[in-house]
Amino acid sequence: MSEDANIIEKPSRDDIVSLVKAEFGGKVEFIESTKKNIKAINEGRRLFMKADREVLHDLAKYLHDKLNFEQASSVAGVDWVDHMQVVYHLTNYCTSMVVEITVDIPNDDLHIASVSDIWEGANWHERETYELFGIVFDGHPKLERLLTPKSYEFFPFRKSYKLRGQE
Amino acid sequence: MKYLDKYPKKFKGTGVIAPLGKVLRHFFTKTVPHRPVTILYPYEKEWVPDNYRGRPGLRFDRCLGCGICERVCPTTCIELVDVADDEGKMVKRPQVNLGRCMMCGYCAEYCPVDAMTTTTDYELAEFTRQDLIYDPRRLNFEYTTDMMEVHIEEHLMSNIAKGITDQPTAFYKTDRPVLEDSKCISCSKCAKVCPVNAIEMIVVGQNDKGKDIKRPKIDDKVCISCANCVIDCPKDALKMNEVL
């Protein structure tokens, strides 16, 4: 990590906001939390942003390479019925800053660039999101079903998939 | 750091003497003169404290049949059934399917009259699944003590903001249903389903056809916030008012 001279090891919250704004402009939107009593938010260890699908991979690479976000904590899918969402949580070990990136995907084109080439740890999270929501991660090395049997043809975590007793 | 200061250590010669000696010393000083820590289960039993969460127990006389336990149960193992009470009257009391029970203790915790308790009974094996269904009479546990009751001692956030910290309360003391007057159709279903008869239908006037217009009047002192009226209201006119 340290061999890269450009890297900012301990970016503050304001640094991240200004740098990302300068790099990506209007494609990345920052959301201010309204919560007042949460310690982590008050002390500036959380950052919520919403990114466009096209810039996600570049944004992830930028955060990893320049701003020292070494770990991808989780990749989650959310089914909002009219569209899908992929949520990334990235962690910086030095400042313990967690960045939450939300990416909207339209229902008719469930594709998004994979970040598993940046963080190997996102690999299984993306596989899981793929099998449970049907979101295809382009460029993923092995996009197969992980938790559910290989013969499954449906995506059980979508809201359209009803459980028994739900009609 | 307690451990990392001493280890890892460098071994001089063979490093097997220490473990051998430790085991040998343990053998001759601990387990041979004293008894081992294991207990012979069916013959000896471990003491469990009274707040142990074994199977749910029911004190039949205290129960009101309100159904809070049924609704709060995560595994829906509690069902209200009709049973005859001591005087032969049919009443509603909870029946527990222990095959599904996860011993979370919610029924005891949320019971407003402490009729449901946790018990120290944990030997629940039966030969058939049918035997695992405990009817209200069988749920009785004869060694029930006060320690087996679980109380909710919640504090209102508004009280804490005011600096009052010595008034613990619980949802059944504060939450009361409120009526949205325009939706009420005078069906008096809420009065029928109320387990404690806290709702009294009061005639407030007459409509065009000459029928009485009735509105429920809720006795705040008697009400136990069971929300039966809220759930059964056909027009959603009643709503639970949560005091925070």
Add this chain to the structure above:
Amino acid sequence: MAYESITNFIVNRGYEDLIAMSPYEVYNLPYDIAVKIWESLGGLIAWLINLIFPNNGVSQWLISDPVTNGFAIILMVIVIFAVSFVFCLLMLWEERKVLGRMMDRRGTMVGLKGFLQCLGDGLKTFMKENVVPKAIDKKIYWWGLSLVIGTSVLLACMVPLSNRWFIVDYQAGLLIIFALFALAPFLILCAGWAQNNKYSLIGGLRAAELMISYEIPMLILLAGTVLMAGSFNINDIVAYQEEHIWFVIPQIIGFFTCIVCAVAESERVPFDLSEAEAELVEGWQTEYAGMKWGLIMLGDYFRGYVACALVVFMYLGGWSLPVIGGEDWYLQYFPEIVFLLKVALVFFIFVLARAALPRVRTDQILNVGWKALMPLSVINLAIVILLKVTGVM
């Protein structure tokens, strides 16, 4: 006379007759017991036959010396086997109880302080379904198994309990026990290969790998003992130790090295690589189900018994005991029991090692074998030679 009295058929042979009749040159206790059994049993049969067919030749033949001798030899083998078998069960019980106490638990609890548990286990394994996989090499599968168990039982029967309790008094006694002992890894390798299972194959390979690391030090240690005693004969070795000193004192290095080797020889924890259950499920025994596995287990304890017995012979003076007040009464009554108690004591060390040490890895056992056991055994041999040359011993 319609019938003769039963006392006419039960011959009570004296010591002289026994020696004259027996194939051994010295008094043999199990043979004596077997003769006594046959005298009462054969006498009873002869008397019964005589009741039906009075004055026939068969009855006389049954109680004659040659026939008694023949049956006595068969019975003697059974007696010797039964004693070692029961002692193996006792060792199993000792292991379970001692191991249990070391781990802060009770061990087995069924009957007679837990001794009857091994009978229950035996019964259970015999009741199990005899599962034989399809894709196996049938011949090697069965022969490998039978030979592993067979050599173990043979070894256990060949161990003399005292100078009057033996089957054959070989001149090369220790050597032949060693030879048979070293046969097992080869058979395990074959059995592991024949099962057509990857785990058992790896287990068999490990058994072979293990062998080269402890077999050679063991033989060098044997050389030390033999040099000191001047004979391969177990009787002579024990007699020498009784006369001079137990070899554990001059050969203390050899004693500890030998215990390590013996543990490895009997494939017990920490050297049970070929059946390491954490990584290889059950190692080379994976496909041997039910009673086959039960017999293998029993065979393991037979081998453990022999390994302990070897240590006792080589270093702890066999059945000899430094007795106060004349040796006659001692030798008459309980040298066998003293020997078995010594074996149990050595087995206690085995159990202690099992309780305290984790299983070693393949490369570690090779390291230990070549870098520690080998030099130690050579040093031991050098000490023996030094003592011999200087004439101290």
Add this chain to the structure above:
Amino acid sequence: MAEEKMNSDKMWVTMGPQHPFSHGLWTLRVEVDGEIITDAEPEVGYLHRGWEKECENRTYNKIIPMADRLCYSASMTWSHLFCKVAEEALDIEVPERAQYLRVVADEICRIQSHLMWLAAVGTDVGNLTIFLWALREREFMLDLNVRLCGQRLTTNYPRIGGVRNDMPYYFERDCMRAIERFEKSLWDIIRLTDDSSIFVGRMKGIGYITRKDVANYGITGPAMRGCGVDYDIRRDDPYDAYGEMEFEVPVLKEGDAYSRYMVRIEEMFQSCEIIRQAMKKLESIPKNAPYRLKVPKCIPEGTHMARIEDPRGEGLMYLVSDGTESPYRLKVRSPVFVNVSASKHMVQGVRIADIPAIMAMIDMCLGETDR
């Protein structure tokens, strides 16, 4: 591909799902060349039961005992985590007494979870004495659980807005006694492990991961701290009362299985220290101080995130609420799920005998992995 494999000297060995080394149901398929492993592939999912989907049909209160069942040995931290994310959604901080009670409960849970792991290490390296001695010590921790919340494993102790009940009588005394006894007995177990050259020899020098790979694979918890990453959510992103606790985070640079083992052992001692401090603080808080807040049944609309230091690593829950009584979506980030995905990397080039030792350092728990 099959033909190629047939002709080579290598073979695939399937370890699991029913295998003594896999504590739970999972499979590690390894390609071995003799005894050396050349390739590996973990497979999970045997226990997948749609936990997250099930939560969407339950009210928030009902999820707490379900969260206990995510992992049998770290139940306290998982229900704590769920309560944390719900509290974050409600935008409340729990009362001080509840914070300290949660810390005490969490650390008891951490100790007993680590002891369960130590027991598993014992069986994996082939010594049952370690297993039984560790479980014996764990029993005292479980007794504390019983005293505090009424159950041994599935504690159901934290509540949204506080904890279920205050400390019972004499709990402080019992807790201090148990901790003291535990510290003594842990040294006994260390005599069997760290003082034994065989044990150390089996642990040292296997399963190396570099610091860069640890971050890249997202490995968290003691496995990460054993590889030189100085990061602990309890200290660096404090939640509840952890910010006021003084404790050290053990970090080792070697990155092999032994260093991961040592980090966990030291963590147990540190946990004892934390419990002592928390108990001292609890004495200074008046006995009738509030420990539970009354919270509404419905949680306001929005997305919320909370994370916590599980005994196995970083636990993270992401909650989407739509203003009703039950969550719209609840995502659980399980530490083992990520750690096990790196097992392919860890077992490269070691022997078959090392697999249990390396995998024991992940501390598998399939309930939370498959969810």
